[in-house]
Structure formats: C-alpha cells, structure tokens
Amino acid sequence: MSALAGVGVSPGVGLGPAYVLAYRAPVPEPGSRHDGDAAAELAGAVRALERVATDLEERGARAGGEAAGILEAQAMMARDPGLAAGVAELIEAGTAAARAVHEAFGRYREVLAAAGGYLAARVADLDDVRDRAVAVIEGRPIPELPTGDGEPYVLVARDLAPADTALLSRDVVAAFVTEQGGPTSHTAILARAMGVPAVVACPGATSIPSGTPMLVDGTSGLVRTAPSGEDVLAARDADAARQVALSAVTGPGSTADGYAVPLLANVGGPHDVAAALEYGAEGIGLYRTEFLFLDRAEAPSAAEQEAAYLEVLDAFPGGRVIVRTLDAGADKPLAFLPPGEHEPNPALGERGVRLLRAHPEVLAAQLTALAAAAARSAGALRVMAPMVATAEEAAWFAAACDAAGLPAAGVMVEVPSAALRASDLAAHAGFLSVGTNDLTQYALAADRQLGALTGLQDAWQPAVLDLVALAAGGAAEHGRPCGVCGEAAADPALACVLVGLGATSLSMSAPALPAVRAALSRHTREQCVLAAGAARAATGPEDARAAARSHLPGLADLAL
Template identity: 65%
Template sequence: MERMTGAGVSPGAGYGPAYLLGAAVPEPAAGSRHGGDVVAEVARVEAAVERVAAELEARGEAAGGDAQDVLVAQALIARDPVLSAEVGELINAGTAAERAVYEAFMRYNDILAEIGGYLGQRVADLEDIRDRVIAELTGRPMPGLPEEAEKPYVLVAHDLAPADTALLSKDIVAAFITEQGGPTSHTAILARAMGVPAVVACAGATSIVNGTLVLVDGTTGTVGLLPSEDEVAMTIQAAEARDTALATATGPGATADGWPVAMLANIGGPRDLAAALEYGAEGVGLYRTEFLFLDRDQAPSEEEQEQAYREILSSFPGGPVVVRVLDAGGDKPLGFLPPTENEPNPALGERGVRILRIFPDVMVGQLQALARAAQDASAQVQVMAPMVATPEEAAWFVGACRAAGLRSAGIMIEVPAAALRAGDLAPIVDFFSIGTNDLAQYAFAADREVGALTAFQDPWQPVLLDLVAMAASAGVPCGVCGEACSDPALACVLVGLGVTSLSMGAPALPWVRAALARHTLDQCRAAAVAARAESTAEAARTAARAHLLGLAELGL
C-alpha cells in the first residue's frame, strides 16, 4: 500500500473511505466595491452574521458539553461589535460586504497568529467563521461535512474548525487526517476527546481522492492508502495492544526486575524541549550545541550561550543533561573553524575534538558559559567531547572541563579505536556515550551520507554490538545516544550489553520504556549474548527477539 506520513496526535488505528471536508470558500477579490448603498450593504452583513451565529448556537445546543462552549464562543466572535464596526468602516469606504468581512477578519487572524501558541491555533476557528459569513453573503454552499459519505469515514481536511466537528462521533468518523495543525490544534484536542485516531501535519493529505480506503495509525502518524484486509486487521489489532501498553508505561526507565536505565532525549535546542517533556524524558542524553553556532561568522558570545544553556538545564530539574561540545568539521563545516588543509575525506579529517584542539578558545568559551549556567541549576550537567580516539585527547578534554569548573566530563565513543581500547580511556573520564551512527561508519569504512552504503548503518551488525560491549564493560557509566536506541528490541540488547542510559528522539521514549519494562535484566543479557553469537545483522536481530517475547504485546 502507498503511504503518507504526518504527526500522530491521537492514538489508535482507524480504517474507512476518505472524505474531504467541504471545499474552502474562495477569497473575495481584493478591491471589490459595492454599488453605493452603504446602508443596504451593512444590513446584508448584519443579516448574514446573525444567520451564521444562530446556526452555530443551534449546533452547540444539539451537541451539548464542551462542544457547546466552543460553539457559543464562535457565535460571540461572529457577533463581535468591534469586528462589525471595522466591517462597517470598510463598507463606508466603498468596499463590498464580502471583501470587508474578509479584511476585517484577516486583521485578527494576523494578531492571533503573531501571539502564537494556543491563540495561533485558534486561527482555523476564525477562518471558519469568516468563510461561513462569506458563504452566506455570496450564496455559496457552506463549508461542511460530506453528507452522503458511507460511515464511518476518514475525514480529511486542510484543517478542522469546531463548527465542522461538533456533531461528529466515533460512529461517524473512523479517523481524522489534516494537512495543517499541531499537537494542540483543535483537531488534535477533539480527536483525543472523542477517542478517534488522528494524524495532523500530513503533507498531501487533501490530494487523497474521495472514497479511497485509507488506514490511519494515530500513534505512528502513518496513513496507508488502499491497504489489504490483512494489513487492516494487523494494524488495528496491533494498535489496540500497543496503545494499552504505551499508556501504562510511565515513570523512570527500568527493566521488569527494577534495573534502572535512564530514558533520555536527544535535543538540538529549546524547540525540542516540549516533545522531550511530553514523552517523559528523564533528562537529555545528547544536547547537540551545533545549532548555536551554525550560520554565523564567529562563535556566539559566552553570555548568549549561557542563556541558551540555562533554558535547557531549567527544564530538567534534578535530571542529567549531557551537553556535547561543538561537533564541527566532517559533514558540519563551520566558516570560523576551517580545517588546516583541503580535506579529500572530511569524515576522516579534522573534526570533533580534533578541530577543537586547533581552536581551543571556542571550546573554552563554551565550557565557561556552561559552567556558569550550571552553577544555579539543579540539573546534573555532564559535558562530552565528540570523535575522541586516544587517551591523550581524552585527558586534554577532561583537563579543560576541570579548569572551567565542570564536574562531570566524558567522551563520545564513535571511533573504533576508542571502543577497542575503552579500558585505557575509562580511568581518565567520568562517562562514555556511544554514537552508534558514526561508530558504524568508521567500523565499516562506509560513509553514512552515501545512500548506496546504508546497509552498513544497520545497528544490529554483530561487530557493532561487540564494540558497544567493550565500551559498556570498561567500568564507567556508558550511555548510547544514536539511532540504535529508538529500536525497542535493540534497546533491550544494549541494556544487556551493559549500557546504563539510552538517549533518543523523544517520540521513541514510550516504546523503549515499555519494551524494557517487559523484560528482566537477565532476558536482556540473554538476548545480547544470542545476538553476538550470530554473524549477520539479520540473524542477530532474529536471535535476540527469541529472548524478547514481551515485544509481541507491543505489536513489535
């Protein structure tokens, strides 16, 4: 089946024919004028507004509950005296009624969009009221629900307004898909309240042809077109089991027998914080600080950096926040940190800690800003350097951290040399964090940016598991912060190899937490031993899963 992807905002799976919400009302032409009778034109608007407001109230009456509150507020907006005064002024100046309505509403759209957040997401509500009034004025059909559609259908829309959805129920709608919207949009809130799966921000959704059978997974955000009967049955069954399991997986990460494994989020800056907190991250396992430095002629000031770090630290009181110092070079070149010579293989060039040693001031500034931000934060600040290969590099970095007053200094394990001699590095540092993506790239001499070589990036490769095992058994706490962690089965194997914390993109956290909670430490260890006994990634995956029977409950 063909697939589309958006953001899953209301869990569960739904299946049915897709129907597009009634076509949008076109924008009245700019500059359109009325015939000259101002009084008649104003009266026309007043009558249209009154009909729209009365209809909204009647729908509210029929729906009751929260929907009624929303629709009463919508009717108040339609009758807003300040808005109608503005419409009146525009008509006075000669503008035609429908254009006057459009322009007056647009002013408030802009104001609310500017404020953003909750109010920004009310813009869809405002547009709906505007379109209803314009439809009344121009005699066009109201934007609305597909009346003749076979129920329950999958409702597809650009975005949904409260008036569209007030009379809907689970019997009528199997799922929602919208092109716009976010986790707090009206669609998301309504869908969760109704217990109907929803996918928002799904690019291309409104191009789905009416009547096409679609399968919507509101947890993963996947929309499948024309699925087979088996695909439908499997997806719906798996979604039910999984959603129950995910909903009950909360709190700090641990195995079934209580072995704690910190569940951390990978973040690139403040905009990732909301998701990290929503998905229950205990802290940050990888804070990529590059975003502060990109697109600049020079490093940001220590004050600016301190402010940025403070914002992150204050979000995780008491929790660990692992900050990676600037990881420049390789695939992330920075103008103010040029490599000393032209590099035919940037991935093997002066990057990570290597380039920081050439420009130590940039790193020292970063460490000092961090140390100041850490002073009055209750988060446990840990700092690590990328691309460390030798004990000498590790000692240089740890020395710089200590000089700046930072208590916990560690290194990334992403070069095979570091993993193979982890025993030499452990006495120097406070912790390790394994970056599985680069570790695979360097272990297989396979550029991770080359599409044809993606098979080498499979984190189940037994050699990669061997390298993880070496680092994880060297005697210091050892986390993993690569893509590998977001595979719940592999996460269990990593724990079995001795890994003490897992850091991943936030949406994977509930899955990994639930997978871990279903297996004991011994089961994880047995899975790890079985995987390492194989010689291919595929065989390792199969062998490990034979010990991880709890995954079936999650539909994995």
C-alpha cells in the same frame, strides 16, 4: 492488496489515501538574459531570497521543535553571502535573475554533494531554497500541501523538504512514505517529532496512484496498498492495544526485576525540552549545541550560550543534563573560523574534538559558559566531547574541563578505536556515551546519509554490537557508566539488547521513550543479557534482530 517494503523510521500505523507529491519545479531557460538593467535585476533576486528566508523562519517559528532548527538553517542558506555573490556575478554578466539563482545554487550544490556527510545531506534543503526563490522571481505560486479538514492522507514523495512538512500534523497526515532518505534524514527526524508513522527508502512508492488507500506500518517498514477491511481492522486494533500498553507504564526506566536504566532524551536546543518532559524523560542524554554555532558569521556570545544551557538545565532540577561540546569542522564548517586546508574526505577530517584542539579558544568559551550556567542551576550538568579516538584526546579534554571547573568530563564513543580501547579512555573520562549513528557509519564504512547503503547503516549489525559491548566493558573496568545516545536506543528490541550489552542509560528522541520504557519493563536483566548474546552470535542484522526477539517475548504483547 500489494505491498512495498522500506525502512520504518517512526513507529505506528497510518491509514489513508495516497497523496503523491510529484511536483517538479520548472528549470529557468538556459542562456536567458535580462534587459540590461543589472541593478534592478539583482535587486529582484535579493528580494526574492530574503522573502524565502523570512517565510522559512516564520514557518519554523510556527512549527517549533525540531522543525524550527532545520528551517532556520535553510533560511541561513537563502541569506548566504557567498551564494549572493555568485548570483550578483552572473547577473552582472547579463544572466537573468531566475537563471542566475539557479546556476549559483547549482555550483554550491556540487560542492556540498562532493563534501559528503552532513553537507551532502543538505543538498535537498539547498534545492528547496533555490526552487522557492526562482518561483518568487518568476511570479509562480509555490505548491502547498493540503492542510484542510478532510481525511488524513498518506504523503508519498521521492523525498520531502522540511518547509513542506513542518506545519503538518497527525490530524492532516496519516503517514509519510518516501523513496529516498534514511533513519537520520529530515523526514525521519520530523516524523518522529510529530508522532507520525513514516517509512523511508521505499522503492516504487511514487508509482502508487494518488487516492489509492494505503496502510503504512512505521515500525516494520511495510506499506500496503488497497488493504482489505480485515487488514485495516487488525492494524487499528493492534495499534490501539499498543498505545494502551505503552501508556500503562510510567516512571523511571527499569527492567522487570528492578534494574534501573535511566531513560533520557536527545535534544537540539531549548525548543525540544517540552517534548522531553511530555514523554517522561529523566534528563537529557545528548544536548547538541551546534545550533548555537553553525550558519553564523560570528561566534555566539558568552551570554547567549549561558542562557541556552541554563534553560535546559533548569527544566530538569536534580536530573542529569549531558551536553556535547561543539561537534563541527570538516563537513560542518564554522564561518567565523579561518578555513582549513581542503579535505578530500571530510568525514575523516578535522572535526569534533580535533577542531576544538585546533581552536582551543572556542572550547574555552563554551566550557566557561557551561560552568556559569551550572553554577546558577540545580540541574546536574555533565559535559562530553565528540569524536574522541584516543586516550590522549580523552585526557586532554578532561584536563580542559577540570580547568574550567567542570569535573567528571565524558567522551563519546563514535569511532571503532574508541570502542576497542575503551578502558584506556575510561581511565581519564568520568563516563562514556556511545553514539551509534557514527559508530555504525565508521565500523561499516557506510555513509549514514546515503539511502543506497541503508542495509549497512543498521546498528543491529553484529560488528556494531560487539563494539558497544567492548565500550561498556572497558568503562566498567574503571567503574564508569557507559550510556548510549544514538538513535539505536529508540528501537525497543535493540534497547533491551543494549542493556544486555552493558549500557547503563539510554537516550533517544523523546517520542520513542514510552515504547522503550514499556519494553524494558516486560523483561528481566537476564533476558536482556541472553538477547544480547544471541544477537552477537548472529552473522547479519536481520538474524541478530530475530535471535534477540526470541528472548524478548514481551515485545509481541506490546506489538513492538
């Protein structure tokens, strides 16, 4: 038996033969020309792109959940007017349709990659759309993954496209293993939503021969090839015991000594509500509203917005639903707004609350729709602003919410300045919510989409824990709650530490809720405080994790 190490991003144990996805789409011949009928050539390219867009939409509709939003965004790429204009320009100049699509997408690819952040993370999605369109033009079949009734396999790839994996299930795939990606990659997001164990950033994975038996631990990130019978039995027994232990803990989140810690779900739209309810979420701690705004030529109507908010509010009568106002701009541009000046570093540009201040009409329309939805629902609506850096920004947002009839507005703590001066922000905000994904990225100056920096993209970094403690302490000075809505809350051990640091609620992807609920139930608040102190005293993430776990013995019983 040999072993590889990666980053576990979806918990559980998967066993099966390796299915190595080694397909590489052929590149159309450089310099290839059409026969002179540019109109017919362009019509063929347009039909191909539309066929790809329709196929992606259909896959998204069948898959639902997180996959639906991801595939809908890909379909919008296929219909992007700017890309279509680039294809048309090349075809008019004599380039054959397949090569024109390849080159036009290539130009856009360079722009996305240079932008960094969110847009750079979409390069793989753009490549997938390109390759599918070229295949349609050339009359080649697009390879599909096995979905038959055979033994579930371990899908191994350099990276995975959402369209490849969206229609798979635990009955078909035992686990995912990729050489690229990180905790926030599409592979990680979809794997967690499907409940399939997954390991990413695993060097050498594609060198494993297809058919090799593989044992994948999505919690530890360990990947074993040709495991012994004893190893398999031990892993299965441990996983079964873990599932029994997790299912035994139900009800609201709390520590062993009865300290209440509401456990909430992160959602990307109404399609995620079913999973949140299934896993026992007490409410919504982060409702991402970008799906309403991105990849469209016109702003969403008031009625469309109100309906989307109302559907989620009505799912949790009496429970809190925390809506994050639009987090766009810079690396997530809005097509219906005039383009701003070129930003050489979009991650540090005009985004989040900065964009809303530049375009107050967008925020006003969203707050009006939110207030209308709240008036029609028994759900307890709370609204928070993204990327707040100063007390002045917090005061501005609170005033805007108050004017719209939405009191107790909150702010997200995603940049170090907000954590360092959390008390100043809490003087104006009704609550704080720590977004550990961005907070880690900015504190360590490490792009969270870059697999090479996975070691720095770790919320166990003691510096990040210090910032969370500062945020919680600053909120407490004013009697304000301070929750955590970043994916750090999905780590059972780290969830206990976050409570020890002062977090008053935890929000995460829905499938992670049972493990966190069980972990909290096995430890007192004092144990959480001791674990947090030990982690902060460490000098690195691995040491912090080990130090915290020494104060959390219940995790071993749960095999977490």
